[in-house]
Amino acid sequence: MSADLALSIRNLALSFKSWSGTSQVLHGIDLEIKRGERVALVGESGSGKSVTARIILGTLHELKSARISGEVWVAGREMSSLSQSERQALRGTDISMIFQDPTTALNPVYTIRQQFHEVLMRGDPKISLSTAEQRSADILREVSITDTERVLESYPFQLSGGMNQRVMIGMALINEPQLLLADEPGTALDVTVQAQTLRLMRDLVRQHGTSVLFISHNLGVVREFADRIYVIYKGRIVETGPAASIFDDPRHAYTKALLAAIPRLTGGGIPEIQEDSEAFFDPMVTHEDVSA
Ligand SMILES: Nc1ncnc2c1ncn2[C@@H]1O[C@H](COP(=O)(O)OP(=O)(O)OP(=O)(O)O)[C@@H](O)[C@H]1O
Numbered sequence: 001m002s003a004d005l006a007l008s009i010r011n012l013a014l015s016f017k018s019w020s021g022t023s024q025v026l027h028g029i030d031l032e033i034k035r036g037e038r039v040a041l042v043g044e045s046g047s048g049k050s051v052t053a054r055i056i057l058g059t060l061h062e063l064k065s066a067r068i069s070g071e072v073w074v075a076g077r078e079m080s081s082l083s084q085s086e087r088q089a090l091r092g093t094d095i096s097m098i099f100q101d102p103t104t105a106l107n108p109v110y111t112i113r114q115q116f117h118e119v120l121m122r123g124d125p126k127i128s129l130s131t132a133e134q135r136s137a138d139i140l141r142e143v144s145i146t147d148t149e150r151v152l153e154s155y156p157f158q159l160s161g162g163m164n165q166r167v168m169i170g171m172a173l174i175n176e177p178q179l180l181l182a183d184e185p186g187t188a189l190d191v192t193v194q195a196q197t198l199r200l201m202r203d204l205v206r207q208h209g210t211s212v213l214f215i216s217h218n219l220g221v222v223r224e225f226a227d228r229i230y231v232i233y234k235g236r237i238v239e240t241g242p243a244a245s246i247f248d249d250p251r252h253a254y255t256k257a258l259l260a261a262i263p264r265l266t267g268g269g270i271p272e273i274q275e276d277s278e279a280f281f282d283p284m285v286t287h288e289d290v291s292a
C-alpha cells in the first residue's frame with residue numbers, strides 16, 4: 001500500500017453461508033482513498049455499502065458466516081491478516097465510524113464524559129484525567145456544543161438526537177483517525193437536523209484533513225461532500241470518478257438511473273429506482289482524474 005493512501009481495497013469479495021446455501025454479496029471491489037480525500041460510496045439499499053464499511057472497520061471478520069477474500073489496507077495494515085484484538089485496537093484510534101443512528105453507537109449506561117474518557121484512553125492509555133477533561137470539552141466546542149459541562153455529565157437519553165449525533169462526530173474525531181467511515185449519518189434524524197449534521201461533519205473533516213468514506217443511497221446528499229464517488233450496484237462498482245465528472249457526465253446506466261431518482265428535497269425520502277435493467281450489469285466506467 002503506497003504511503004499516500006488512507007485506504008486501499010483490492011478485489012474484495014464477500015459471501016454469507018447459511019443452512020440454505022451461500023449468497024455472494026460483494027463481487028471483487030477495488031476502492032482507494034488518498035490521504036485527506038473525501039470519497040463517497042453510493043448505491044441503493046442492499047447493494048453492499050454497510051458490509052463494506054464493516055469489513056474496513058474489521059467487525060465483519062468476527063462473524064462466522066462471513067467469507068471475506070481480497071485485501072483491505074488501512075493505516076498500513078491488512079485487516080484479514082490481523083488478530084481480533086489487533087483489529088479492535090485500530091477501532092476508535094486509526095479508524096472510526098459514524099453511524100446512521102447515534103443511539104446504536106453511544107452506550108446508554110455511561111455519561112458522555114465517561115465515554116469520551118474511554119475513547120481517549122484507547123488512543124493514549126496514560127492520558128491524565130485533566131487532559132482528558134480538557135480535550136473532551138475542546139472537541140465538544142468544535143462540534144458547536146457550548147454548554148459542555150451539562151453535555152458531559154448527561155446520559156445519551158437526556159440529549160436530543162441531533163445533540164447525540166454531534167457528540168458521536170466529536171467522539172469519532174477526537175483521536176484524529178487516519179480514516180473516518182460515515183454510514184448514512186443523520187438519516188435517522190429529521191431533514192433539517194440531518195442537513196446541519198452533514199454540514200458540521202464536512203467542515204470538521206476539512207479542517208482536520210481527515211480521510212473519509214461517506215456512505216449514502218442518495219447521490220444528492222454526497223454532492224457537496226465528496227471529492228470522488230464510487231457507485232455500487234449489487235456488490236459491484238459500476239462507475240467511479242471525480243464527483244463533478246460523475247454529476248456532469250454520468251456514463252453508466254445505473255448511475256443515470258440513480259441521478260434521475262434524486263428526490264427534489266435532498267434527504268427527503270429514499271430515492272427509488274423503478275426497475276432493474278440489464279444495462280445495470282454493463283462494465284465499469286472509470287472517469288479520468290484530470291487533477292492528478
Ligand atoms: N449478517 C448477514 N448475513 C447474511 N446476509 C447479510 C448479512 N449482512 C448483510 N447481508 C446482506 O448483504 C447485502 C448487503 O447488505 P448491506 O447492509 O451492506 O446493504 P446496504 O447497501 O448498506 O443497504 P442500505 O442502504 O439498506 O443500508 C444485503 O443483501 C444483506 O441482506
Ligand SMILES: [Mg+2]
Pocket residue numbers: 049050051183
Ligand atoms: Mg447500510
